[in-house]
Amino acid sequence: MNEKVLAARYKGSRTPVREAIMRLQQEMLLRLVPQKGYFVSHLIIHELNEMYEYPAELEDFCAEVAAKRWADTALLDRLTELARTQYKTEDRNSYEHFIEADTEFHVGIARLTRNRLLVRAVTDVRCQMERIMFAAIDIGYYGELPAREHTDIVEAIRRRDPHAARQSMDDHIVGSKEKVMRLAVGSPAQLEF
Numbered sequence: 001m002n003e004k005v006l007a008a009r010y011k012g013s014r015t016p017v018r019e020a021i022m023r024l025q026q027e028m029l030l031r032l033v034p035q036k037g038y039f040v041s042h043l044i045i046h047e048l049n050e051m052y053e054y055p056a057e058l059e060d061f062c063a064e065v066a067a068k069r070w071a072d073t074a075l076l077d078r079l080t081e082l083a084r085t086q087y088k089t090e091d092r093n094s095y096e097h098f099i100e101a102d103t104e105f106h107v108g109i110a111r112l113t114r115n116r117l118l119v120r121a122v123t124d125v126r127c128q129m130e131r132i133m134f135a136a137i138d139i140g141y142y143g144e145l146p147a148r149e150h151t152d153i154v155e156a157i158r159r160r161d162p163h164a165a166r167q168s169m170d171d172h173i174v175g176s177k178e179k180v181m182r183l184a185v186g187s188p189a190q191l192e193f
Contacts, residue, residue: 001037001038001039002037002038003017003018003021006021021038024038025038027124027127027128029041029131048132048180048181048184049177049181051128051129051132052173052174052176052177052180054125055122055125055128055129055173056170056173056174056177058118058121058122058125059106059109059110059122059125059169059173060166060169060170060173061118061166062109062110062112062113062118062122062169063109063153063156063157063162063165063166063168063169064162064163064165064166065112065113065115065118065162066109066110066112066113066157066165067156067157067159067160067161067162067164067165067166068160068162069112069113069114070112070157070158070160071114072111072112075108075111075112076112076154076157076158078104078108079105079108079109079112079150079154079157080151080154080158082101082102082104082105082108082150083105083147083150083151083153083154084147084150084151085097085098085101085102085105085147086098086145086147087145092137095137098145099130099133099134102129102133102146103126103129103130105150106122106126106129107119107122107123107126109122109153109157109169110122110123112157132180136180136183144179146172146175146176149168149171149172149175150172152164152168152171152172153165153168153169153172156168
């Protein structure tokens, strides 16, 4: 794709298209190939591994801080509700709803820290995590429902147990990483992120 074609397709000028492309490049979703245009980025296993290292440390820290600082009972109740979100296997709409709830859950934990920088960082990280989740369902993998893991995280935060909250979040993210890595290694030609 190129800027001129996209601007024509969306009946706009090249400036907003260029800005959107720059943002997508920053988020590692597009790459520029000189003289050819922009292409959707594909992740290699090493990059996939890196994509989980940062969120693991970031969200582990958020869970720990949330357990120490939370003050918003309504938000904690909402997280409890989100932790129970279900989906139907092989039902894309149901799973897309789950992805939205999963993102709201993880960003909500960051919000409990009452630290705007952490909220922003988790929001940015979730963009990459959603990319992985959508790529997986594109090949028919719907993952496993993390309701128990999410519930454990919320319960530890509610008890104000920072160590348990951090460990529960770490178990959750590391478990997700292991599942995705097995999937990516098992079918490298099929899984394009």
